Amino acid sequence: MATDDLMTRALEALGDDGPLSVEAIHRLADLADLPETMTIAEVADLLDIxxxxxxxxxxxxxxxVARGGNGHRVYDAKAVRRLVFLTRMRLSGMPMRDLRHYVSLVDAGGHTVHERLDVLVGHRDAVRRRIRELTLSLVAIEYKIATYGGSTGSDVQEFGTTTGTDRTALPDESLRRALPAE
Amino acid sequence: MATDDLMTRALEALGDDGPLSVEAIHRLADLADLPETMTIAEVADLLDIxxxxxxxxxxxxxxxVARGGNGHRVYDAKAVRRLVFLTRMRLSGMPMRDLRHYVSLVDAGGHTVHERLDVLVGHRDAVRRRIRELTLSLVAIEYKIATYGGSTGSDVQEFGTTTGTDRTALPDESLRRALPAE
DNA sequence: CTACGCCTTCGAGCGCGCTCGAACGCAAAA
DNA sequence: TTTTGCGTTCGAGCGCGCTCGAAGGCGTAG
Structure with a gap:
């Protein structure tokens, strides 16, 4: 079935270039050897925020975050590690509200481990759903690009014209039905 | 390399239940046989907005959208199809601004086909990047869940304890380095 | 000494995408 | 006839996540 093909190719196409800038990846690659302390500018640079x-x-x-003698923020490794985690969660769509909740659990002590895991699992599931949602949309968009003729409302006739030519192994009917005009 | 394994499993895990509600899928499955016209409530129900x-x-x-004799909106099939497209683009993260631009191109006539394709391709790439970004985060979150011991800052010692037990085929060092405390 | 650069606190503002509510119209049901 | 229900227009408000700017401190370079 052609839909699976397109889905597969859509997933494969993701292998290109990452969404994170190359510098950001490099900077995050070695969290093991973080400096003892960092300034706000250094942390901002590290996290790309x-x-x-x-x-x-x-x-x-x-x-x-502690303050130095001059009143400036001094980020120690622990704070930086937490911020790396926080920005990762933010980047994957966790709301500030949930993040605040999670942090409050951490600060509350070890007896909240179970609830913390619930939060993480909930977010994991949300991310999975979002990826799936985006993947479906991606398939639809790629189909639209592949079959684009420039329809301006009366779109139906254009979908039959490529049968025979088969320039890119067009997907099946179920997709056609899911992808309307414009 | 274990990272690839986790990545693969992360992608496979997406095969569960769709993010779109089952009803929504059913309602969108047959765009071919749309009613001649629909009320605002019917369209809202169809699109889940x-x-x-x-x-x-x-x-x-x-x-x-046209108005009926009583002043109520009357959505014809063309309007509904456009709205299906618009909501799909919104759902995949296209900003209203870009959508307005795209629509203006469509309404401007056939000579804008090329530019329309540029918009679509640009959005396709954005969706791909976002999927990749989310997939990376997903891997990180799953790793954190799999190795969670309840660390509250002094996290390092916990990552060595599972060597030998190998309860879930833990990923490699590069992941450990990318996933800090809390 | 001045200027520069980087930092501080605090409160306000902004862009986005809805979301709501007031005041009203029209038509069928009780 | 009154009520119920679904719709209309229009402007204002909201929640989110930043983002900015004013006013100032501190330390080094020229």
């Missing part, structure tokens, strides 16, 4: 956002996260109660 | 949102899309210039 602005100092403003870092201060915002701190204000939101997601992380505690 | 609120009538408020439908009016908002119309106000935003994304679609024109």
């Amino acid at each position: 602005s100092p403003h956002t870092l201060r915002y996260y701190e204000r939101a109660g997601l992380v505690e | 609120s009538p408020h949102t439908l009016r908002y899309y119309e106000r935003a210039g994304l679609v024109e």
Whole structure:
């Protein structure tokens, strides 16, 4: 069935270039050897977010950051590791609200481990659903691109024209039905 | 390499239940036989969005909808098909701004086909990047769940305990390095 | 000494995508 | 006739996640 083919190719096509910038990957590759302490600018650079956002996260109660003698923030390795985790969760769509909840569990002590796992599992499932949702949309978009003729409303006649030519192994009827005009 | 294994399993795990509700899939399965016209409530039900949102899309210039004798909106098949497309693009993360642009191209006539394709291809690439981004996060989250011991900052010692037991074929070092505390 | 650069706190503002509510119209049911 | 239900227009409000800017401190370079 052609839908599976397209789905497979859609998934394969993801092997191109990552969505994370190459620098960001490099910077995150070796979390093992983090410096003892970092400035806000260094952390911002590491995480690819602005100092403003870092201060915002701190204000939101997601992380505690010490101050140096000059009043400047001093991020130790523990704070940085937590921020790496937090930004990863944010990037995958976890709301600030849930993140605050999770952090409060962590700070509450070891007896909250079970509930923390519930949060993680819930988010994992949400990410899975979102990926699936996006993959379905991707298939639809790729189909539309593959069959695009420039329809401006009266679209039906164009879908029959490529039978025989078969320029890109077009998907099946179920897709055609799911992909309307424009 | 174990990372690939986890990645593969992460992708396979997506085969569970779709993110779209079963009803929504059923309702969208047969776009071929749409009724001649639909009310706002019917379209809202079909697309799983609120009538408020439908009016908002119309106000935003994304679609024109006729009025019946009583002043009520009358959605014809063409409008419904466009709205199906629009909601699919929205669901996959295309901003309203881009959607407005695309619609303006469609309404401008056939000479904009090339530019329309550019928009679609651009969005396709964005969706691909987002899927990849989410997949990476998913792998990280699954790793964290699999190895969770309840670390509260001093996390390092826990990552060595499972060597030998090998309860779930844990991934490799590169992942460990990418997944910090909490 | 001045200027620069990087940092601080705090409160306000912004862009997005809805979401809501008030005030009203029309038609069928009780 | 009154009520119920579904619709209309329009403008305002909301939740989210930043993002910005003002006003100032501190330390080094020129």
